[in-house]
Amino acid sequence: MEINIVSATVTSKGQVTIPATIRNTLKISPGDQIQFVEVTPGRFEMLVACNDVKSLKGMVKSNRHVSIKEINQAIKFRGRES
Template identity: 50%
Template sequence: MVSATVTSKGQVTIPADVRTQLGLSAGDRIEFVLNEATGRYEVIPATGSVTALKGVIRKPAKLISIDEMNAAIVEQGASA
């Protein structure tokens, strides 16, 4: 069993072999998820793919053409 110590600031250094098994490197984010079946927390790498974001943002009710976008940019630029 691998263990780590929590510092007074609440920080924990994840042991190297655990980082390797999770595929973590410096700057990566992790999530702590409560497993309700066991009552324990699980550490999960938060390294999702961009494709996982599909469907997060709804399609606009009205589609806007490139010409309309350009006109809006010109209008904003003129008022600035």
């Protein structure tokens, strides 16, 4: 497995320009939200939170329709398991 290392410089305002190769690979567009998740102490992963919930419509195919009541019951049931 080849490891690619890409560098960026932090400005005096704490800003970093994400290199074009990374923006293209992750399909980052202006206005997208970036999240930083600490996976181990001092080590972070960058996640792109750019998908609108509406874009998920139709992602799961099913012939079964679920009512709001059934959804709420499932949420209550899962909450009891925690």
